[in-house]
């Protein structure tokens with residue numbers, strides 16, 4: 146999968162050189178390209194923002210630098226493999242977006258080419274979304290009901306959630322199956338050695354070697370935790 150990121154803070158994405166994402170890049174499973182939006186601003190001061198038309202607080206990101214950056218990426222995008230979507234999907238993190246979920250991560254993991262447009266200030270001129278929404282596929286996506294200062298942290302979260310689902314990225318694919326939200330439930334509690342720690346014992350069933358009983362206990366624990374913490378996940 147090719148992933149392009151457009152941002153005025155490229156340094157945020159150094160985090161994706163670490164751990165599993167870094168290994169996936171080294172192995173060619175993810176082709177991550179980070180673009181500094183200011184390099185697409187042609188004035189002397191590399192201006193990317195201006196005051197909101199109609200008044201209001203803060204600044205809004207100008208459309209021209211975004212168009213130069215996105216046009217360059219789309220022009221450079223190659224055809225997809227059979228079964229993959231042709232056009233790159235442009236994702237703009239936004240507090241006004243559809244909420245990112247594990248199901249969306251799974252859906253986006255089948256894309257050949259994703260582009261993340263990281264806004265800052267009070268957001269991006271609406272005409273950028275209109276222009277690229279008419280020309281191709283655009284989704285505004287939120288990682289949760291709270292306000293961040295820009296789209297970078299959200300993009301890193303989504304890239305990690307999507308990237309870890311790609312074949313070969315996570316060592317043992319079985320570990321992707323029993324995770325929170327993968328089966329619609331929260332994950333069961335996990336334990337390791339020692340069997341007793343500060344007087345707290347690991348549940349006996351986990352030491353029994355009875356895998357049917359262990360699986361039943363784990364499913365019940367997932368259900369109980371989901372009922373207690375996220376009853377909304379159990380609504381039909």
Ligand SMILES: CN1CCN(Cc2ccc(Cn3ccc4ccc(-c5n[nH]c(N)c5C#N)cc43)cc2)CC1
Nearest residue numbers: 238239264265287288289291292293294295296299
């Ligand atoms: C006139 N209006 C103008 C907008 N403000 C609201 C507002 C809009 C954006 C920002 C900062 N910001 C800029 C780009 C950007 C991208 C994503 C996110 C983001 N936050 N939370 C998530 N889950 C996010 C995600 N994903 C935040 C971003 C701050 C305040 C109201 C008044």
